[in-house]
Every structure is written in C-alpha cells, then in structure tokens.
Amino acid sequence: MFSRCCRTKLANQTVYLFSRYQSTLVIAEHDNQKLIPITLNTITAANKIGGDITCLVAGTQCSKVAEEVSKIPGVSKVLLADNEAFKGFLPESLTPLLFATQKQFNFSHILAGATAMGKSLLPRLAAKLDVSPISDIIGIKDKDTFIRTIYAGNAIQTLKSKDSLKIISVRGTAFEAAALEGGNAASENAPDADVKNEVSEYVSQELSKSDRPELTAAKTVISGGRGMKNGENFKMLYDLADKMGAAVGASRAAVDAGFVPNDMQVGQTGKIVAPDLYVAVGISGAIQHLAGMKDSKVIVAINKDPEAPIFQVADYGLVQDLFKAVPEMTDIVGKK
C-alpha cells in the first residue's frame, strides 16, 4: 500500500522503481462524543496533498467519533485507539501511539489542526521521528511545498521540506471544511503501543460553558479590547452577540487584565478566526491581534481614536466612544 512499483526499461534491462506512495494520517480532534470542526478542515488539506487518507481517532470510549469519521468523503481508513490512558488527550500518552502507528504504516504526511492539542502533540512526535515539524500552514503547493505566515502574519513563507515524512499542523480557517456525509471508510484498531505515561496525569478540566457559537467556527465575532475597561462591561458585547448569533473574543490586553478568560483571546498567541464579520471594539489593532483576525471577510472597528491602526485594516470604521456606540447597535439589531 505504501510503495508504488513501476517498471521501466534501462539499457535493455527491466528495472523496477519503487516510489513512495502518498499516504496521509490525519489526527482527529474530538471530545469522545463528536468531532471538533477543525478536523474537517485538516481533511481538506490532506485531500490537497493527494493519496490515501487515514484518520486516527484516539480517546476514551470514542467509537461514536470513529463512526462519524468513517462517513467523511475522502477518508479511506479509520484507526481507532480506545484506551483509558488517553483521558484528557495528553500528548505524553498520545505520542507513543502515533510513533507506533507511523512505524507500522509509514505515512508520507501526518496532519493535525493547529490547535492547542496539535501544537503540543506534533513537535513531540517530530522530535521522536527526527523530522522538522511544519506549523500552521495556510496553503499547499504540492506534496513537499507549503505556505505559512511568519512575523506575526506580516510575511508569507513558501517552504519546501526535504524530509521524507512531513509532520504538519493546519490552520483551520485557511481550508474549507470537508463534508460530513458520503464516505464509507473501513475501521480497524490502531497498533498497540506502550502508552504508559509517568510524566503527566490528567486530573480534570473546567470548560467555560456558552450557548454562543465556538469562536473559531462562528460566522460573526465581536471582540473587546482594553478599551472595555473591565470584565463587567463585556456584558454589553454579550448582549449584542446574542442578538447577532455571534461569538465573543478579546484582545490579549483584555485577557491579561483579567476581563475575560484566555480561551477568548484572538491573535498570534490566541485563536485564529476568519468569520464573515469581525467587530473590533476598543481594540487598537496591534500586529499580534491582526495576525488572528485579518482574514475576516468584513472588519468593523469601533474606536474613539481616529489614528488607531485597526482602522487601516477595517472595511468600516466608527470613531466613537464604545459605551455609546455598542448599546445603540444592540438597540438597532434588536428592532430588526
């Protein structure tokens, strides 16, 4: 399956050439119940590379997820690794599984989303397999050549990898989501691996609960910055967001000041979003913030400083005090 043999004539001798067949492993991200959407974007990226796509579903009581993955068009095989050891998806437990999987199947590419999980797992695996990880790609030129941003999104790099195995994290917003129905991939158990982890232990997790859409998947995002002054004032943004069906994000300054939790941070060291509409409220537009939202289709900025750099990337700008503008907007949206 992993090498393609072709026959050619050379000086009257028949020579068999073996070229490595493209085969990509996509590491599925999920919560043991359902897939996290970035896996679908990662599968689209894998499709662009070409060749067979295998999806690894590792978790605890996660067979439902394996079923979901098997229906995604383009996936030819699902490897299921169901083990108590994968509680919390600790990279220290998952890396030996991936190592064993790679040793058995010899994939040419291993892909995961550029999420907290992908970012902690892939560099470990790359170190174990002695290859250079390629992070946060936004485009694929061919099987060896990838596009990614550098300098906080200010420059675009085209990178050609000479490694025989490419280990890549994928920026979800740069690739369309694959369809959820239409495929019929076979499932089998992932290879056995010694996943005993004495370095770290999963204790518990506290997830912020919200009925609003997930930040990276939302079609509209309203973000607040230091200009919001405190956490209580974010209620204004939640009210507006609820009327617009939007997610709420924040700048790092707002997170660092303790206004909101850090899973709301948008930017170079936060989440990358590319919604249809991004509304920046009381955010100056530092390059590290722009790195996380400048691919949004329409950008609206509300800032009382007409010189704020955010206006350079905004499609629509409102120079006004946000404490006046936001309640007015909420009123208008509410009447529609």
Ligand SMILES: Cc1cc2nc3c(=O)[nH]c(=O)nc-3n(C[C@H](O)[C@H](O)[C@H](O)COP(=O)(O)OP(=O)(O)OC[C@H]3O[C@@H](n4cnc5c(N)ncnc54)[C@H](O)[C@@H]3O)c2cc1C
């Ligand atoms: C390595 C590194 C990584 C970073 N990563 C990130 C990141 O991921 N995300 C991120 O956001 N930042 C990041 N930063 C921080 C970044 O450089 C900025 O400091 C930060 O984005 C500023 O946030 P802000 O725009 O909310 O605050 P400020 O720059 O202080 O801007 C506040 C804005 O609010 C406006 N304002 C104030 N009051 C009002 C009002 N009443 N009405 C209307 N407007 C008002 C002001 O005019 C001002 O423009 C990073 C920095 C570094 C060095």
